[in-house]
Amino acid sequence: MRTASIALTCYDRDVYEPSDDTFLLVDALLKASGSWHAQQRKLCLEVGCGSGFVSCSLALILSQLHVSHHLIALDISHAAISATKSTLNAHKVSTADLIQGDFQHILADTSTFDIVIFNPPYVPTPDEELERTDIARAWAGGWNGRAVIDKFLPLVPKILSEVGELLLVVVSENDPPGILKALHAMDRSLHGGVMMTRRADEELLSILHVQRR
Ligand SMILES: C[S@@+](CC[C@H](N)C(=O)[O-])C[C@H]1O[C@@H](n2cnc3c(N)ncnc32)[C@H](O)[C@@H]1O
Numbered sequence: 028m029r030t031a032s033i034a035l036t037c038y039d040r041d042v043y044e045p046s047d048d049t050f051l052l053v054d055a056l057l058k059a060s061g062s063w064h065a066q067q068r069k070l071c072l073e074v075g076c077g078s079g080f081v082s083c084s085l086a087l088i089l090s091q092l093h094v095s096h097h098l099i100a101l102d103i104s105h106a107a108i109s110a111t112k113s114t115l116n117a118h119k120v121s122t123a124d125l126i127q128g129d130f131q132h133i134l135a136d137t138s139t140f141d142i143v144i145f146n147p148p149y150v151p152t153p154d155e156e157l158e159r160t161d162i163a164r165a166w167a168g169g170w171n172g173r174a175v176i177d178k179f180l181p182l183v184p185k186i187l188s189e190v191g192e193l194l195l196v197v198v199s200e201n202d203p204p205g206i207l208k209a210l211h212a213m214d215r216s217l218h219g220g221v222m223m224t225r226r227a228d229e230e231l232l233s234i235l236h237v238q239r240r
Contacts, residue, residue, distance in 0.1 A: 028057055028091055030084035037113035041106035043077035043165035047227035048196050052146050053084045055194050055223050055234040059142075065093040070138070072186065074130045074145040074179065076100035077165065079111030081144060086120045098123040099140075101133055103164060131178055139188035146196040148175045172201045180206065183237070184214035193237040194222070198230050210237055 030053050038044055063069065069089060073082045082100040089096040100123055102108050108127040115123055126133055148165055149172045156167035157174055168174050176197070183193060197203050203221060210217045219237030226232070 028060070029087050030057070031080045031087065031114065031118060033080070035114065035117040036078050036080045036083070037110045037117065038078035039106065039110070041104065041162055042110045043107070043162070045078055045080040047225065047230070048146050048149075048232055049077070049080055051223060051225050051227075051232050051234060052081050052144060052194060052196055055236070056081070056085055056088055056144070058222065059192065059194065059236065060088050060092060063089070063092055063094050067094060067141070067190075069094055069096040069141045070188070071096055071098040071142040072140040072144070073098065073100045074134075074143070075107075075147060075165075076102045076111045076125075077107050077146075079114030081146065082111060082123060083114050083118050083120055085142070085144065086115070086122050087118065090120075090122075096122055099126060100124075101126040101128060101130060103127070103129050130182070134182050134186055137186060139191060140186055141188050141191050143183070143186060143191065143193045144195075145179060145193075147179060148172075149196065149198050149201055151200045168201070172198060176201060176206065180209055181213060183210055184217065187217070187237075187239060189239060191239060193219070193235070195235045195237070197233050197235055199233070203233050203235060206235060207237070216240060
């Protein structure tokens, strides 16, 4: 299955460079795609699209499966939105709309999505790092790495459609079982588990896969 090519992916020093977490999320999309069928139309959302590598891969996977789809990719960073635009153009992907802004505002009154993906800023950092408005916003997660994740979790029951699935990147310090428990407590129909795990240097990365049941 063809996914985005690094050679055609645009990013500069203001944009998160595709890394192990990015590639793990694309591998998780390939795994999840085993249950996607051509007759289903998929409305998709990537929160924090960065370079656009993951959004572009998702669109390419869906196209190859002949799944009709539309993708919304959003990021708080202007530079990331402009990089994603270039990455999508370079791959001739035209099924996406891009929105610049904070997901907390954009997703407040939104419609629901069938596939939601987020590789959030998950790195445990001093809380002061959360005040930065530069590239640190791509990784800074506060003392347990959960500052941004915890703002996103309450939105999940609102934005996941009846057949929706969420793929969320986390590290062990984020307390993955605690995140799954919190989502289930917010909405009893949400069930999830660890879909994939990979060690990358000092990080133990996991993909949480959450669906309604
Ligand atoms: C770890 S990077 C992931 C980038 C890309 N998805 C990837 O996997 O390579 C996290 C991204 O989330 C964006 N971000 C951080 N806080 C955000 C917020 N409140 N609203 C929207 N995007 C945010 C950052 O600008 C950054 O591009």
